[in-house]
Amino acid sequence: MPKVAMRVNGRAVSGEVEGRTLLVQFLREGLGMTGTHVGCDTSQCGACVVHVNGVPVKSCTAFALDLDGAEITTIEGMANADGSLGRVQQAFQDHHGLQCGFCTPGMVMSAAALLAENPTPSEAEIRTYLEGNICRCTGYHNIVKAVLAASGQDPATIAAE
Amino acid sequence: MPKDGIGAPMKRREDLRFLAGDGRYTDDINLHGQAYVWFLRSDVAHGRITRLDTAAAAAMPGVLRVITAEDFAHAGGMITAWQVTNRDGTPQAEPKHPILAEGKVRHIGEPIAGVVAETLEQARDAAEAIELEIEELPAVVDMAAALAPGAPKLHEDIDSNLCFDWGFVDDNKAKVDAAFESAHHVTTLELVNNRCVANAMEPRAAIGLYDRPMDHYTLYTTSQNPHVIRLVMGTFTLQIPEHKLRVVAPDVGGGFGSKIYNYNEECFVTHAAKLVGRPVKWTATRSEAFISDAQGRDHVTKIQLALDKDGMFLAFRTETMANLGAYLRLFATVTPTYLHGPAAGGPYRTPVAHVHVKGVFTNTVPVDAYRGAGRPEGSYQLERVVDKAAREMGIDQAEIRRRNFVKPEEFPYQTPMAVVYDSGNYHATLDKLLELSDYAGFAKRRAESEARGKLRGFGFSTWVEASGLAPSRLIGALGARAGLYESATVRVNPTGGISVLTGTHSHGQGHETVFAQIVADKLGIDAGLVDIVHGDSDKTPFGMGTYGSRSAAVGGSAIAKATDKIIAKAKKIAAHLLEASDADIEVADGKFTVAGTDKAVDWATICLTAYVPHNYPMETLEPGLEETAFYDPANFVYPAGAYGCEVEVDPDTGAVTVMRFVAADDFGVVLNPVVVAGQQHGGIAQGISQALLEHTVYDESGQLVSGSLMDYAILRAGDVPGFTVDHSCVTRCEHNPLGVKGCGEAGAIGAPPAVVNAVVDALQAGGYGIKDIDMPLTPSRVWAAMHEG
Ligand code: FES
Ligand code: FES
Numbered sequence A: 001m002p003k004v005a006m007r008v009n010g011r012a013v014s015g016e017v018e019g020r021t022l023l024v025q026f027l028r029e030g031l032g033m034t035g036t037h038v039g040c041d042t043s044q045c046g047a048c049v050v051h052v053n054g055v056p057v058k059s060c061t062a063f064a065l066d067l068d069g070a071e072i073t074t075i076e077g078m079a080n081a082d083g084s085l086g087r088v089q090q091a092f093q094d095h096h097g098l099q100c101g102f103c104t105p106g107m108v109m110s111a112a113a114l115l116a117e118n119p120t121p122s123e124a125e126i127r128t129y130l131e132g133n134i135c136r137c138t139g140y141h142n143i144v145k146a147v148l149a150a151s152g153q154d155p156a157t158i159a160a161e
Numbered sequence B: 001m002p003k004d005g006i007g008a009p010m011k012r013r014e015d016l017r018f019l020a021g022d023g024r025y026t027d028d029i030n031l032h033g034q035a036y037v038w039f040l041r042s043d044v045a046h047g048r049i050t051r052l053d054t055a056a057a058a059a060m061p062g063v064l065r066v067i068t069a070e071d072f073a074h075a076g077g078m079i080t081a082w083q084v085t086n087r088d089g090t091p092q093a094e095p096k097h098p099i100l101a102e103g104k105v106r107h108i109g110e111p112i113a114g115v116v117a118e119t120l121e122q123a124r125d126a127a128e129a130i131e132l133e134i135e136e137l138p139a140v141v142d143m144a145a146a147l148a149p150g151a152p153k154l155h156e157d158i159d160s161n162l163c164f165d166w167g168f169v170d171d172n173k174a175k176v177d178a179a180f181e182s183a184h185h186v187t188t189l190e191l192v193n194n195r196c197v198a199n200a201m202e203p204r205a206a207i208g209l210y211d212r213p214m215d216h217y218t219l220y221t222t223s224q225n226p227h228v229i230r231l232v233m234g235t236f237t238l239q240i241p242e243h244k245l246r247v248v249a250p251d252v253g254g255g256f257g258s259k260i261y262n263y264n265e266e267c268f269v270t271h272a273a274k275l276v277g278r279p280v281k282w283t284a285t286r287s288e289a290f291i292s293d294a295q296g297r298d299h300v301t302k303i304q305l306a307l308d309k310d311g312m313f314l315a316f317r318t319e320t321m322a323n324l325g326a327y328l329r330l331f332a333t334v335t336p337t338y339l340h341g342p343a344a345g346g347p348y349r350t351p352v353a354h355v356h357v358k359g360v361f362t363n364t365v366p367v368d369a370y371r372g373a374g375r376p377e378g379s380y381q382l383e384r385v386v387d388k389a390a391r392e393m394g395i396d397q398a399e400i401r402r403r404n405f406v407k408p409e410e411f412p413y414q415t416p417m418a419v420v421y422d423s424g425n426y427h428a429t430l431d432k433l434l435e436l437s438d439y440a441g442f443a444k445r446r447a448e449s450e451a452r453g454k455l456r457g458f459g460f461s462t463w464v465e466a467s468g469l470a471p472s473r474l475i476g477a478l479g480a481r482a483g484l485y486e487s488a489t490v491r492v493n494p495t496g497g498i499s500v501l502t503g504t505h506s507h508g509q510g511h512e513t514v515f516a517q518i519v520a521d522k523l524g525i526d527a528g529l530v531d532i533v534h535g536d537s538d539k540t541p542f543g544m545g546t547y548g549s550r551s552a553a554v555g556g557s558a559i560a561k562a563t564d565k566i567i568a569k570a571k572k573i574a575a576h577l578l579e580a581s582d583a584d585i586e587v588a589d590g591k592f593t594v595a596g597t598d599k600a601v602d603w604a605t606i607c608l609t610a611y612v613p614h615n616y617p618m619e620t621l622e623p624g625l626e627e628t629a630f631y632d633p634a635n636f637v638y639p640a641g642a643y644g645c646e647v648e649v650d651p652d653t654g655a656v657t658v659m660r661f662v663a664a665d666d667f668g669v670v671l672n673p674v675v676v677a678g679q680q681h682g683g684i685a686q687g688i689s690q691a692l693l694e695h696t697v698y699d700e701s702g703q704l705v706s707g708s709l710m711d712y713a714i715l716r717a718g719d720v721p722g723f724t725v726d727h728s729c730v731t732r733c734e735h736n737p738l739g740v741k742g743c744g745e746a747g748a749i750g751a752p753p754a755v756v757n758a759v760v761d762a763l764q765a766g767g768y769g770i771k772d773i774d775m776p777l778t779p780s781r782v783w784a785a786m787h788e789g
Helices: A023-030 A087-094 A104-117 A123-132 A141-150 B015-019 B120-127 B143-147 B170-181 B226-238 B264-276 B286-292 B375-393 B397-404 B426-436 B439-451 B472-477 B511-523 B551-578 B603-611 B673-692 B746-765 B779-788
Strands: A003-008 A011-016 A049-052 A055-058 A071-073 B035-041 B047-053 B063-067 B111-117 B131-136 B162-168 B185-193 B205-211 B216-221 B245-248 B280-283 B299-307 B313-325 B352-361 B455-464 B486-492 B498-502 B530-533 B585-588 B591-594 B600-602 B626-631 B640-649 B656-666 B724-726
Touching: A023 A049, A049 A104, A055 A104, A087 A104, A087 A141, A087 B015, A104 A123, A104 A141, A104 B015, A123 A141, A141 B673, B035 B120, B035 B264, B035 B286, B047 B111, B063 B120, B063 B264, B111 B120, B111 B264, B143 B313, B143 B352, B162 B170, B170 B299, B170 B313, B170 B352, B185 B375, B205 B264, B216 B226, B216 B264, B226 B245, B226 B264, B264 B280, B299 B375, B313 B375, B375 B397, B375 B455, B375 B746, B397 B426, B397 B455, B426 B439, B426 B455, B426 B640, B426 B656, B426 B724, B439 B455, B439 B640, B455 B746, B486 B551, B498 B511, B498 B551, B511 B530, B511 B551, B551 B585, B551 B591, B551 B600, B551 B603, B551 B626, B591 B603, B600 B603, B640 B746, B656 B673, B656 B746, B673 B724, B673 B746, B746 B779
Parallel strands: A003 A071, B035 B280, B216 B245, B313 B352, B498 B530, B656 B724
Antiparallel strands: A003 A011, A049 A055, A049 A071, B035 B111, B047 B131, B063 B111, B162 B352, B185 B299, B205 B216, B205 B280, B299 B313, B455 B640, B486 B498, B486 B626, B585 B591, B591 B600, B640 B656
16 A cells, blocks of 8 residues: 655654545544544535645545645644643633534634735634534534624624624 | 532633544544444335345455344344324334344335444455345335335334324313314414434444353443433344443544434444454545434424404414334424423413424334424524414514413413423513624615625524423323433542542533532532543433433533532531531631631542541441432423524525524523533524524435535524524523523524514515425525515
């Protein structure tokens, strides 16, 4: 079987994969990093979002073999150096932006990517950016609040209209 | 009061692991030597299996065994938990629900065989080598067709496709008919409550493990109720006694009802682990979930409301067909009956009412409880007919409701539907809604929308549910085959830390935080000293799990009760140490004090004394500090709310935009306001999603057309605005120790009629004579309704 090498959360990793092995399978089964989730089989839900060379990617839609040499960041790599929650993660806890936690890794990774592109997004921009991430628990309300807060804006501005 | 006591907005502690990627969901678990199963499922909705040859598949690389129905010859079918009695006194029809198809298939996705192999890919490849021939039979998908004479029959072991024919309360029937005879006005509405797929974001998964030397099984599964699975799957289906089976439901990624039931795949992996001598793992794909998870709703109803000249309700009656799919799952027959009828009268003083429901088998995926379970169907039909009646009689929507509400001073209120609402104040929640939604300013907002070429509507929904399942004696009399108490063990450790073992299960509800608040509050200690343990039948006392908004009202009450027992014993220990009478001991801030003195011992001393009992009243008190309580509620709880939805409709396209959504709820005492608001948001979103987007479609042959997230629309962040939610109108539950009512299902019950009523309001205001329109209100449906009338 072919071998693939990449850096995941700053750590050099390698492993044997089949041509059909998805990035998410390589992370979960090959590396035992189960923070990244699989919620669907049609690239709809976004539970699997990771960053590949700084860009958000649905890891159920990328072949591991294509990513030789890539720099991957997963939810496990989002904490601060001292192990405390990173800025986006902390905002999700502060604003109750998660319930069952299953969509959460993908939501946090998408939200972090948004803030990297657009440091002070509007509520509408947040909602539009998160179109690829389904959450069945929160109704998105507190996720949007969390992202506003993580961007340093007042989360109380979220309201009807 | 400790800072994280009852009512405090404590941040959720479970979030730390979920946010770090350290959650432990079933699919995250891998056992040494585990094998994988792939299921061969039926691709036709109805047919006879004429050939099933597994020899070639069994010979494929990596295959350990191909398992079929013959391997389950010793097992029973999967059971249903409630026996509904027909109007003629006979019991419901209960056809066998086999684990793997026995000679016949009855719905798309029904499992026929499971291939167990070293890898998932090998199992999947081998499943394609199974030689399967099915002689296709005519399928019935439509309920009326299924009940017609000569319809293709699903089950040979019962008479027809009718499961039950149930009336509630049947004694009311003559009075209801008489009220209609003398009514000033009768409003009639026919509607469909669309079938939904719960789609918890974590697909179901299960791992079976068999320990041969101990003759002991373990099942890891995505369940809302591990003890229930151990009981019904173990003893009733697989014939494994409870003490030989451990069921673990670790972190579970949402349930919404769909993870209550004992599923075929759980039975399979448990038994297969023994057959192959290896752990066996299964994880559903999302597409597999669409054809194997129990689906929800799917009622076709005619409702009629009789009114006098002042718009006072005199009676209502319904005729409903409830689609059960091909087989009965655990709550399949209770959902459209006893979870539907008792609160179907809503917050109104309607003197008499009758609901008539026929449960129907069709060649579709089984239907069972989905967030709200029977109560959303009830509130939807009632709130829509009330809306229509108000329009027909020219009465304001808020006014017709207010006129008919049970008055605050009338509680406890005996309804005509056999239950007693213990407390409530429906006028207060409606007033709160009008205030928060700026109803007075609606006309101005409508004018602004019209200036932009949009139609604007405001929709009301005022609802009550019966939840907090459930008083055992009452439900036993109604056909339940189980009790619905809940259990808790409060285990105090020698140095003062506490483990609370609960029979409920958290799959998003935040129990690990909220339940700790209850114990911390009662003892006056830091919530950090309290850990919540759930989801493992070997650790927790027998309990019934989480659904029906029961965790706080029933499970929380069990915890409160067990904590009271701890306090009673701790007081005795304190009294001994302080040489006082235990009747004089008071507990506050983690200190046990002799009333009126400064003589006190702290919590740590009490705990240490209990476990190092050198100075201890050994003659009258056992050492140790651990108590268990079972709490059986005296009544249901009756959360209620007033919801308002404002929409804009684009008259050119029929597209609906939700502009505002306001919810004013009465959940009784609120344990954690942040968690409660989260439950409101999530329920409302699911309700809006059902009303506007979600639809489960089968074609005439029983093929599922909406079989993936590509075809089945779920609400996304951009589809809704922020919600305004309120739970400040509090009437205490009168019969549980915490005064709580339950909030998990509220939004899914209250939201759909508010959305649809808003769209009807917008269209009427635009001059379109829409009377009937069914969910989901997609642009094409709205546009068609505008141009048909
Ligand atoms: S798993 Fe659903 S988008 Fe990747
Ligand atoms: S928190 Fe459960 S799916 Fe988002």
